[in-house]
Amino acid sequence: xxxxxxxxxxxxxxxxxxxxxxxxxxxxxxxxxxxxxxxxxxxxxxxxxxxxxxxxxxxxxxxxxxxxxxxxxxxxxxxxxxxxxxxxxxxxxxxxxxxxxxxxxxxxxxxxxxxxxxxxxxxxxxxxxxxxxxxxxxxxxxxxxxxxxxxxxxxxxxxxxxxxxxxxxxxxxxxxxxxxxxxxxxxxxxxxxxxxxxxxxxxxxxxxxxxxxxxxxxxxxxxxxxxxxxxxxxxxxxxxxxxxxxxxxxxxxxxxxxxxxxxxxxxxxxxxxxxxxxxxxxxxxxxxx
Amino acid sequence: xxxxxxxxxxxxxxxxxxxxxxxxxxxxxxxxxxxxxxxxxxxxxxxxxxxxxxxxxxxxxxxxxxxxxxxxxxxxxxxxxxxxxxxxxxxxxxxxxxxxxxxxxxxxxxxxxxxxxxxxxxxxxxxxxxxxxxxxxxxxxxxxxxxxxxxxxxxxxxxxxxxxxxxxxxxxxxxxxxxxxxxxxxxxxxxxxxxxxxxxxxxxxxxxxxxxxxxxxxxxxxxxxxxxxxxxxxxxxxxxxxxxxxxxxxxxxxxxxxxxxxxxxxxxxxxxxxxxxxxxxxxxxxxxxxxxxxxxxxxxxxxxxxxxxxxxxxxxxxxxxx
Numbered sequence: 001x002x003x004x005x006x007x008x009x010x011x012x013x014x015x016x017x018x019x020x021x022x023x024x025x026x027x028x029x030x031x032x033x034x035x036x037x038x039x040x041x042x043x044x045x046x047x048x049x050x051x052x053x054x055x056x057x058x059x060x061x062x063x064x065x066x067x068x069x070x071x072x073x074x075x076x077x078x079x080x081x082x083x084x085x086x087x088x089x090x091x092x093x094x095x096x097x098x099x100x101x102x103x104x105x106x107x108x109x110x111x112x113x114x115x116x117x118x119x120x121x122x123x124x125x126x127x128x129x130x131x132x133x134x135x136x137x138x139x140x141x142x143x144x145x146x147x148x149x150x151x152x153x154x155x156x157x158x159x160x161x162x163x164x165x166x167x168x169x170x171x172x173x174x175x176x177x178x179x180x181x182x183x184x185x186x187x188x189x190x191x192x193x194x195x196x197x198x199x200x201x202x203x204x205x206x207x208x209x210x211x212x213x214x215x216x217x218x219x220x221x222x223x224x225x226x227x228x229x230x231x232x233x234x235x236x237x238x239x240x241x242x243x244x245x246x247x248x249x250x251x252x253x254x255x256x257x258x259x260x261x262x263x264x265x266x267x268x269x270x271x272x273x274x275x276x277x278x279x280x281x282x283x284x285x286x287x288x289x
Numbered sequence: 290x291x292x293x294x295x296x297x298x299x300x301x302x303x304x305x306x307x308x309x310x311x312x313x314x315x316x317x318x319x320x321x322x323x324x325x326x327x328x329x330x331x332x333x334x335x336x337x338x339x340x341x342x343x344x345x346x347x348x349x350x351x352x353x354x355x356x357x358x359x360x361x362x363x364x365x366x367x368x369x370x371x372x373x374x375x376x377x378x379x380x381x382x383x384x385x386x387x388x389x390x391x392x393x394x395x396x397x398x399x400x401x402x403x404x405x406x407x408x409x410x411x412x413x414x415x416x417x418x419x420x421x422x423x424x425x426x427x428x429x430x431x432x433x434x435x436x437x438x439x440x441x442x443x444x445x446x447x448x449x450x451x452x453x454x455x456x457x458x459x460x461x462x463x464x465x466x467x468x469x470x471x472x473x474x475x476x477x478x479x480x481x482x483x484x485x486x487x488x489x490x491x492x493x494x495x496x497x498x499x500x501x502x503x504x505x506x507x508x509x510x511x512x513x514x515x516x517x518x519x520x521x522x523x524x525x526x527x528x529x530x531x532x533x534x535x536x537x538x539x540x541x542x543x544x545x546x547x548x549x550x551x552x553x554x555x556x557x558x559x560x561x562x563x564x565x566x567x568x569x570x571x572x573x574x575x576x577x578x579x580x581x582x583x584x585x586x587x588x589x590x591x592x593x594x595x596x597x598x599x600x601x602x603x604x605x606x607x608x609x610x611x
Contacts, residue, residue, distance in 0.1 A: 117351070180392040187347055187387075188380030188407045188458070198406075202397040 024281075030274025037268055040084060041091040050078035052085045052238050063256060071256035073246060079257045082238035083264050089239040090268060093150070093232070094220035097157035102212055104158075105165025110196045110204075112166070113173025124170065127163035135160035135218070136225055143231035153232040157222045161215055168211055172204035179203075206283040214276035217269040224265050240265045292364075294323040294465060294498050295344070300358035300368075302339050302348060304569075311569040313339040313353065315522035321515075323465065326492060326499040328509035328530070330545070331519035334566055340519070341468050341502045343368075345383055346375055363465065381411040384459035388471040390452035394443035400427070401439025404458045411462050426457040429494075431487055449480035456487065463495060470502045485511050506549055510534060518542050521567060521577040528603030538597075539605040540582050576608065584609045 040047065049069070056076030064071045070079035112123040130138065135157075142156035176182065177200070185195050226232035227241025235242050240261040247258030302314035314336045321327045329337045342348045343355055346367060360367040363382065367375070387393045394403060404423035408414050414422065420439065427435035430453040443451055452472065459467055469488070473481040489512055492499055501513055509516055509530065516533045518526040518541065526539040537543045544562040564581035567573055573580055579589040589608050597610040 179395075180387050180389055181395040183347065184385070184387055184393045184455075184458075185395075185406075186379070187345060187385040189376045189378070189410055190380075190406075191376060199395050203395070 024278060026274050027278030027281075030271050030278055033267065033271035034275050037087060037091060037271060041087040044085050044088050048078075048081035048084050050081045052077060052081040053236050054078075062254075070260045071254070073243075073257040074250060074254060079243075079260055082243060082257070083240070083260050086238045086240045086243060086261065086264065087268075089150070089227075089233045089237065090220050090223055090265070093153050093157065093223040094216050094268070094272075097154045097219045097223075098161055098212055098215045100154065100158040101161035101215075102165050102208065105162045106169040106201070106208060107196075108162070109166040109169025109171075110173045110200055113170040114177055114192060114196055114200065116174075120170070123166065127166045130159065130163040131167075133160075135222060139222055139226055140229060140231060143226055148231045148234060150233060153223055153226050156226065156231075157219050160222065161219065164215065165208070165211065168207060169204060172207055173200055176200050176203045210276055210280040210283055213272055213279055217272035217276065220265065220268050220272065292361075293320040294325075294363060295500075296320040296359075296361040297340075297344070298359045298361070300340065300343060300360065301356045302336075302343050302353055303356050304352045305354065306352050309570045312522050312572070313569065314343065317358075317517075317519070317522075317524050319515075319517050319524065319527060321466075321498055321500065324492075324496045324498055325515070326501065326513040328501045328503065328513035328516045329519060330503060330506060330509055330516060332504060332566055334569065335519040336522040337502050337519050338470055341385075341470050341500060344466075344468060344500070345379055345385060346370070347379075347385070377411070380407045380464075381462045382464055383466045383468065384462070384464040386452075386455055386459050386467065386469040386472045389475045390448060390455050391443075391475065393455050394451060394458075396443055398442075399439065400441055400443060400446065400454045404439070404454065404461050407458060407461050422461065423457070426461045427454065430454070430457045430460075430491070431483075432457075448476055449483060452476060452480070452484055453487065456484070456491070460491060460495060460497065464497055466498045466500065467492075468500045468502070471504070472501070473508060474503070474505070481508070488512060506534075506545065518545065521569075521572060523577060523606065525578065525607070526603070526605040528599070528605075529601075532599075532601060532603055538599060538603070538610060539607050540584050540609065541578050542605070544581075576606075 054077060056072070058076065060072060060074055060076035062068055062072045068078050068080065070083060073079055073082070108123050108127070112120040133141070138160045139156040142159055143152045146152040146155060182195060182199055185199050190198070223232055223239070224241035224244070227239045228245045230242070230245065233239035233242055235246070243261035244258045247255070247261065251258060297320065298318050300314055300317045301312065304311040304313050317336070317340055319327065329340060331337045339348060339353065344360060344367065348355070355368050358368060367378075394400065401420055401423045404426055405416070405419035408419040408422050409416070424435045424439045427438050432438045432450060432453055438446065438450065438454065446454065472488070473484050476484060485508060488499065491497065499512070501509065503509060513530055516528060516530050517524055518539065520541050526533070526537070526542045528538070533542065534546065537546050541562070547560045548562060562581055567577060567580065573590070575591045576582070576589040576594045579585040582589065586608060594606045594608045595611050596604050596606045598604045
C-alpha cells in the first residue's frame with residue numbers, strides 16, 4: 001500500500017510516469033496508438049475522404065486502390081472511411097460501458113467489502129449470478145430484451161462488466177478495511193460512506209484503473225461481437241462489428257471490408273491492453289492477472 | 290464533588306462466536322474525573338482493548354456486543370446513544386490514539402490534510418483555516434518544521450514523527466477524553482520516552498483526561514494517577530498508581546510487578562507468572578486467577594471473590610483479602 005502511495009505521491013510522480021513510458025517500448029506504442037484512436041474517433045467525420053454512406057454500384061467490391069485506400073464494399077462504399085468512422089462507435093461504447101460499469105461496480109464492491117455480512121452476501125450473490133453467464137451471452141440476452149441499438153450495447157456491456165468491477169473492488173476493500181487508518185477515521189467521527197469515498201477509494205484505485213483499461217479492450221471486443229450479431233450499432237451506420245458481418249457475405253470475392261475492420265479491432269484491443277499492462281507495471285506491481 | 294467525566298458501571302461486552310460466547314469484558318467499572326488520567330493494564334486478551342473500544346462504541350459488531358452496563362460520559366450514556374450522536378462525539382469530545390503510527394495514517398493523503406479532516410468534520414472551518422489549525426497542532430506536539438510536516442506524506446516521516454502527528458490528529462478538536470491504546474509499543478525506547486513526555490505535557494496544557502491502555506507497567510507509572518488491573522475480562526485491582534507500585538494487594542498485581550525485569554535484582558532468571566491466561570471459552574469457575582495463584586484456597590475455586598476496599602481509594606477482588 002505504501003508502495004502505491006510512493007508511486008502516486010510527491011512532485012516526482014509526473015516525471016516518473018513520463019520516464020517510465022518513454023523507457024518502455026510497448027507502453028509507448030500503446031499510449032501512442034490509444035492517442036491516435038481517440039483523435040480519429042473525435043475528428044473522424046472531418047477526416048474521411050469519402051462519405052461513408054455514399055453508395056457507388058459501379059465501383060462496388062473493389063480491392064485497395066488510390067481512390068479507395070482500403071477498397072470498397074458490396075455497396076461500393078469506401079471501406080477506409082467506414083473503418084475510420086467505426087472508430088467512433090467502438091470507442092464511444094468501448095469506453096462509456098466500462099466507465100458506467102466501474103461507477104456502479106466499484107460502489108457495490110466497496111459496500112460489500114466494507115460492511116460484510118448480509119450486504120456482502122446479497123451483493124456478492126448478485127454479482128455471481130451475473131458472472132455465471134458468459135459476458136457475450138449476457139450481452140446478447142440484454143440486447144435482445146432491450147432491442148438493438150447504441151444505448152442497448154452500452155447497457156448490455158456495462159452489465160456484463162459490472163460484476164468484475166464489483167468483485168475486484170470488494171476484495172481490495174476487504175484488505176483496506178483492516179487498515180488501522182480506517183478505524184482511526186471511524187474514531188474521528190466519519191460516517192461509513194464518507195470513509196469509503198475518502199479513505200477506501202483512493203487506496204484501491206490502482207488495480208481498478210489497471211482493470212478499467214484492460215476491460216475497455218474487452219468492451220471493444222464485446223461491442224464488435226454485438227454489432228456483428230446485429231444487436232449493436234445498426235446499419236447503415238458503420239461499426240467494425242457490422243462491417244465484418246456485411247463482409248461475411250462475400251468473404252472470398254471481396255475480403256477487404258471484413259479484413260480491415262478486423263484489423264482495426266485487433267489494433268484497438270492491442271492498444272488498450274498494452275496501456276493496461278503498462279499501467280499495471282506502474283501502479284500495481286503485486287497484482288497478477 | 291461533582292460528577293466524574295466518565296463513569297463506567299458494570300460494563301459487559303460479549304463476543305458471540307460460532308464456538309460460544311466469549312465474555313471479553315465482564316462487569317468492569319471505574320470512573321475518571323475531568324483532566325485526570327487512568328491506566329488499564331493486563332496481559333494480551335484480558336479485555337483491556339475491548340473495554341477501551343467500548344468507550345467509543347468502536348467494538349467490532351458483530352461479533353461483539355455490549356450486553357449490559359452504563360458508560361456515562363459528560364451526562365450521556367454512550368452505551369445507549371444513537372449512531373449520529375456517537376459520530377458527533379467521536380473525534381470531538383472523545384479521541385483515540387492507536388497502537389501503530391505506521392498504519393494509522395492514510396498513505397495517500399498528506400499529514401496536514403488528515404489532521405485538518407477532523408477539524409472540518411467537527412468545527413465549521415474552511416479548508417485553509419483547518420490546515421492552519423493542523424499546522425499549529427503539529428507545532429504543539431513538538432515538530433520542528435510544522436509547515437513542512439503538514440505537506441509531507443506519512444511515508445516521508447519517521448516513526449516518532451508519525452506518532453506525534455497521530456497525537457496531533459487526536460487532540461486537534463480539544464477532546465475532553467483521550468483514549469490511547471498502547472501508544473508507544475511500536476516505537477523505539479528513546480522515542481517512547483519522548484512521546485510519553487509529550488502526552489504528559491499536553492495533558493497538563495489542554496486539561497484532557499487520558500485513559501492509557503498498556504501492558505507496560507513502566508509506561509503506566511510515568512503517566513497516570515490511577516491504575517486498573519484487568520485479568521480475563523474482570524478488574525482485579527484498582528488503586529492510585531503510587532499505592533499500587535508500593536503495596537500491590539492482589540496476587541496477580543504482585544506477580545505482574547515481580548515480572549518487571551530489574552537491573553539490581555540478585556537473581557538472574559526472570560520472574561514470570563506461572564501458567565497462561567485461561568481460554569476465553571472455558572473460564573475456570575470461582576476466581577479466574579486461581580489456577581495460577583499461589584494463595585488459591587478451596588473457596589477461590591468455587592466462588593467469585595468479593596471486592597475489598599483498602600480504605601484509601603483502592604480496591605481488589607480477592608478471597609485472601611476478605
